[in-house]
Amino acid sequence: MNNSKTYRPKTTLEQWRILQAVVDFGGYAQAAHALSKSQSSLNHAVSKLQSMLGVQLLEVIGRKAVLTQAGEVMLRRSRNLTANVEALELLAVNIHQDWEPEITLTVDLAFPRDALYPVLKSFLPESRGSRVKIKDTVLTGTDDAITSHEADLVIHMSVPKGHLGEPLCHIEFVLVCHPEHELAKLSENNALIDPSALEQQLQLVIADSSDTPEEKEGWLKSENRWTVSQFDTAIDLLLENIGFCWLPMHKVEQLIHTKKLKRVKVKGSEFKQLTAFLICPTPDDKGPGTTLLENLILQHRRIALPSAKDMSR
Known part of the structure; x- marks a missing residue:
């Protein structure tokens, strides 16, 4: 079991945000437009995320990227993660302003x-x-x-x-x-x-x-x-x-x-x-x-x- 003091995350917040965008906007092309990024960079980020985790999060059915059962669980938990980071950064801003x-x-x-x-x-x-x-x-x-x-x-x-x-x-x-x-x-x-x-x-x-x-x-x-x-x-x-x-x-x-x-x-x-x-x-x-x-x-x-x-x- 990894010691929490030395554990280093395999994934990044940006990868999780990209996954959320692909799901929320209904596909890679739509998410790429919303994030002002290339579709290939989003494909690469999600692919690398799945590879690092050893878990398939999305599967393409027709032309649409659909969450797997494992992906639904991971996505839900990732939203809590990104929301907590945003709240933490906002707290830091408020601490330094009157x-x-x-x-x-x-x-x-x-x-x-x-x-x-x-x-x-x-x-x-x-x-x-x-x-x-x-x-x-x-x-x-x-x-x-x-x-x-x-x-x-x-x-x-x-x-x-x-x-x-x-x-x-x-x-x-x-x-x-x-x-x-x-x-x-x-x-x-x-x-x-x-x-x-x-x-x-x-x-x-x-x-x-x-x-x-x-x-x-x-x-x-x-x-x-x-x-x-x-x-x-x-x-x-x-x-x-x-x-x-x-x-x-x-x-x-x-x-x-x-x-x-x-x-x-x-x-x-x-x-x-x-x-x-x-x-x-x-x-x-x-x-x-x-x-x-x-x-x-x-x-x-x-x-x-x-x-x-x-x-x-």
């Missing part, structure tokens, strides 16, 4: 911006010149900001596995269309319409901001769908009597009140309610600026937290 030069805040599009702007106004006088980068994301794109550690703080509509989140507010999603739309006519007098009525209508969908989106949330049974990148674009189309869409109530409440849009209630799903969470992807590496911004966001949260008395029951 205040972060830039703080990245990733915010899901569904989160009400009027809850965020007072926070930023309070943060500005205390920011010590730190640049704040605010990035809008949706669905899997918000997941990516957490799992890839692209952001210092993330406001998300769910908490990915392995992370913790502080609840900020509840967000109600409602189905809306133009008052003259066919769905509006079916729902006269606030009648609940059958879900099957939606399937033949044009649905407006907000695009997932991830490079590798996953359709794992929301009602997506309509055969005819148009995809837009912003809620405001969807609203503009709805005002032209084009399609129907699930939208946050805070974005359309005034339009419903003025009867420019109509809320449609569906049997089994009159509305959907999600909770927005504040997540710090790397809590051990928070700098003082990130900590201050985090505390300010929590101070402005709009959700009622249980009291100590309630929690003791």
Whole structure:
């Protein structure tokens, strides 16, 4: 058995990162383009990795490189390894600086911006010149900001596995269309319409901001769908009597009140309610600026937290 003090790794972090890229991007050619490397250098790196380990990690089926059973196990463990190294290097950077030069805040599009702007106004006088980068994301794109550690703080509509989140507010999603739309006519007098009525209508969908989106949330049974990148674009189309869409109530409440849009209630799903969470992807590496911004966001949260008395029951 090797003594841990004298053991020298046979493999390199770069080899493991290349293997991860080949799998994540679906092949050598795609990974080479993403990494700005030659395809032959990636082939060589993975081949050498397999040779050093004495284990086949990938096999080519057709034109696609597919993980072997052993490769799946090794890849999973390698992700922990590379993530730990990234965290270690980030920690070293934070140790040697008093205040972060830039703080990245990733915010899901569904989160009400009027809850965020007072926070930023309070943060500005205390920011010590730190640049704040605010990035809008949706669905899997918000997941990516957490799992890839692209952001210092993330406001998300769910908490990915392995992370913790502080609840900020509840967000109600409602189905809306133009008052003259066919769905509006079916729902006269606030009648609940059958879900099957939606399937033949044009649905407006907000695009997932991830490079590798996953359709794992929301009602997506309509055969005819148009995809837009912003809620405001969807609203503009709805005002032209084009399609129907699930939208946050805070974005359309005034339009419903003025009867420019109509809320449609569906049997089994009159509305959907999600909770927005504040997540710090790397809590051990928070700098003082990130900590201050985090505390300010929590101070402005709009959700009622249980009291100590309630929690003791």
